[in-house]
Amino acid sequence: MxxxxxxxxxxxxxxxxxxxxxxxxxxxxxxxxxxxxxxxxxxxxxxxxxxxxxxxxxxxxxxxxxxxxxxxxxxxxxxxxxxxxxxxxxxxxxxxxxxxxxxxxxxxxxxxxxxxxxxxxxxxxxxxxxxxxxxxxxxxxxxxxxxxxxxxxxxxxxxxxxxxxxxxxxxxxxxxxxxxxxxxxxxxxxxxxxxxxxxxxxxxxxxxxxxxxxxxxxxxxxxxxxxxxxxxxxxxxxxxxxxxxxxxxxxxxxxGGKNPFIAFPDASPDAVAEAAVAGMNFIWQGQSCSSTSRLFVHDAIHDEVVSLIARKVQAIRIGDPFASDTQMGAINSRAHLEKIEQYVKIGKAEGARLVAGGSRPAGQGFERGFWFEPTVFADVRQDMRIAQEEIFGPILSILRWSDIDEVIELANSVEYGLTAAVWTSDIKNALRTAKRLQCGYIWVNGVNTQTRGVPFGGFKNSxxxxxxxxxxxxxxxxxxxxxxxx
CATH class of the missing domain: 3.40.605.10 (Aldehyde Dehydrogenase; Chain A, domain 1)
Incomplete structure (x- = not known):
């Protein structure tokens, strides 16, 4: 085409x-x-x-x-x-x-x-x-x-x-x-x-x-x-x-969704980072209800995953939506862009650490239009607004965890329950976690695929x-x- x-x-x-x-x-x-x-x-x-x-x-x-x-x-x-x-x-x-x-x-x-x-x-x-x-x-x-x-x-x-x-x-x-x-x-x-x-x-x-x-x-x-x-x-x-x-x-x-992605300590940091970027739907500027916008990473692999994600996100090609090599286009409207910009200010004010993006792209071609960089916050707590509210934009929040019961409680603590992802090589951990998550569609060691015929929908206010x-x-x-x- x-x-x-x-x-x-x-x-x-x-x-x-x-x-x-x-x-x-x-x-x-x-x-x-x-x-x-x-x-x-x-x-x-x-x-x-x-x-x-x-x-x-x-x-x-x-x-x-x-x-x-x-x-x-x-x-x-x-x-x-x-x-x-x-x-x-x-x-x-x-x-x-x-x-x-x-x-x-x-x-x-x-x-x-x-x-x-x-x-x-x-x-x-x-x-x-x-x-x-x-x-x-x-x-x-x-x-x-x-x-x-x-x-x-x-x-x-x-x-x-x-x-x-x-x-x-x-x-x-x-x-x-x-x-x-x-x-x-x-x-x-x-x-x-x-x-x-x-x-x-x-x-x-x-x-x-x-x-x-x-x-x-x-x-x-x-x-x-x-x-x-x-x-x-x-x-x-x-x-x-x-x-x-x-x-x-x-x-x-x-x-809507404020969807959790839970990475266990036995998961490959590089695979988690790759999946987390894909799961954020940056190809749609994060404008997707199924985006896994809350990434819970275990202490054992947290720092490495954050570093890998920052590098991957900074390498995303933003540009002309009609160009075949563009990996992220423009935000849908001025009003929505302003909402996203406001959430970045909120995240900074609440004490989250900006590790990638956070502003309008620099350079030729971005003077007009509704552009925003793919953005990542680390050191996010679940009580922060950027972890509670659906932004519907290219902002990923990374949270640290060490106790499985606590992370499941945090994952379930929002009003939404649309999608979730669980990453681990232990099938028992995967299934036990998936059963406890209050979400309608859960991926295990995957993100974003929706097989024909599989029902899609949400729990709670999703x-x-x-x-x-x-x-x-x-x-x-x-x-x-x-x-x-x-």
């Missing part, structure tokens, strides 16, 4: 009822390249009326979509995957320009989301009911039926991947979808809408761009009983409250529900019990 220059600037439109539309408000959201601050396009600024129109179209289209056979719905998803693949270069250009993420990382996102469509297309036949043994004069069985209209609200860090992942399972289950992309990076979603308009039946997928008004209207619409949201804990809680005021809804939430496997597909259906008297 390569950059296509004639894609930009882009004028995106919403997809409602199979038609590409502007907003009823006539207003637009302008999009800016985080690496250059240049104008790269615009999308409609949707309203409550646009959401109502999208839900109405989705509701009208859903019964016929649900009446299709599994094979027919799966065929539509495969055709959508093929169409996305044909325009992957355009999607790649929009994603890199709109997010500031490196082209290397975004290539993986695009191929993964296309694969996800095909995966769920093939999973449709697994959506099965059950027969329940009973008396000889009764037959009891269950059916799985779609909710109807599903609302999905996705985050800014992986726009096309989350949008495409987000529609695959509800569609194959027989639902219609109203999708709201992040207003910070909406361009690729409008291209998804353009492609879907040529492949899917009208109204089956609807995409409404906009800000808080669009999200709130979708959450509160009484005909949208099933919702999914990816984003911050604060917004997830607000969605739960707001939705409960108008109807009883099924809501799944993939929220969310509810599981996605990316058969559990996700079932979550977009309701179970109906049927008893037949013989």
């Amino acid at each position: 390569k950059r296509i220059d004639n894609v930009l600037p882009a004028t995106g439109k919403m997809l409602i009822g199979g038609e590409l539309r502007e907003s009823l408000s006539g207003n637009w959201i302008e999009c800016m390249n985080p690496a250059t601050e240049d104008y790269i396009g615009k999308v409609p600024s949707g309203t409550e009326a646009d959401v109502a129109s999208a839900v109405k179209a989705a509701e009208a289209a859903q019964p016929a979509w649900a009446e299709l056979s599994v094979a027919q719905r799966a065929d539509h998803l495969r055709r959508l995957a093929d169409a996305l693949e044909m325009r992957a270069d355009e999607l790649l250009t929009l994603e890199v320009a709109d997010t500031g993420n490196s082209i290397t990382g975004m290539r993986g996102d695009i191929s993964a989301c296309i694969d996800r469509l095909r995966y769920f297309a093939g999973l449709g036949y697994e959506l099965q009911g059950h027969t329940i043994p009973g008396s000889a004069d009764k037959l009891s069985l269950t059916l799985r039926e779609p909710y109807g209209v599903v609302g999905r609200i996705v985050a800014f860090n992986h726009p096309i991947a989350m949008a495409t992942h987000g529609i695959a399972s509800p569609l194959v289950a027989g639902n219609s979808v109203v999708l709201k992309p992040s207003e910070q990076c909406p361009l690729s979603a409008t291209l998804l809408g353009e492609i879907a308009a040529q492949v899917l039946p009208p109204g089956v997928l609807n995409i409404v761009t906009g800000g808080v008004e669009v999200g709130s209207s979708l959450v509160r619409h009484p005909r949208v009983k099933r919702l999914s949201f990816v984003g911050s804990v604060r917004t997830g809680m607000a969605i739960q409250r707001s939705a409960a005021e108008v109807a009883v809804k099924s809501i799944s939430l993939e929220l 969310g509810t529900g599981r996605e990316r496997g058969i559990e996700e597909l079932y979550s977009y259906t309701e179970e109906k019990s049927l008893q037949i008297f013989l």
